[in-house]
Amino acid sequence: MIQDIIPLTSFFGGGRVLTVHGQYFSTDSSSYLIVYDENGVASFETECRIETTRLMECNTPSIKKVLGRRFAERKTMDLHIGLKEDNVTSLLRLFKPYYDRNFAIHYVKDPQYQNFTENLKVYDGEQLVIEGERLNE
Secondary structure (H helix, E strand, O other): EEEEEEEEEEEEEOOEEEEEEOOOOOOOOOOEEEEEOOOOEEEEEEEEEEEOOOOEEEEOOOOHHHHHHHHHHHOEEEEEEEEEEOOOOOOOOOOOOOOOOOEEEEEEEEEEEEOOOOOOOOOOOOOOOEEEEOOOO
């Protein structure tokens, strides 16, 4: 049973860690996050790490391959998700009408970082500032 998944946002390039809160996760089994494309086809899988019987972490996959040439045009995209666990079919589609809640990842454009190699300095414990666009999405 899945109680919550947070956060439900990621960059197109993926790599965001989602925390899945639930019950009855088996630490002996393997688990995968499934992301469905706009046509409802299971297009991406990433392996999850089961921490406890109530907590799992999954990295979001990159969806750039699905976007193809449309990648530059799209600012955001919402895609349904599911979880694939050994011998469990009830979590494959975590959206209505298959599940009582709608879990979807809100994908946004990747951030752009300003170049900070021009003024290199040795990091000595002071605050590190990274500037750019879409860093807080």
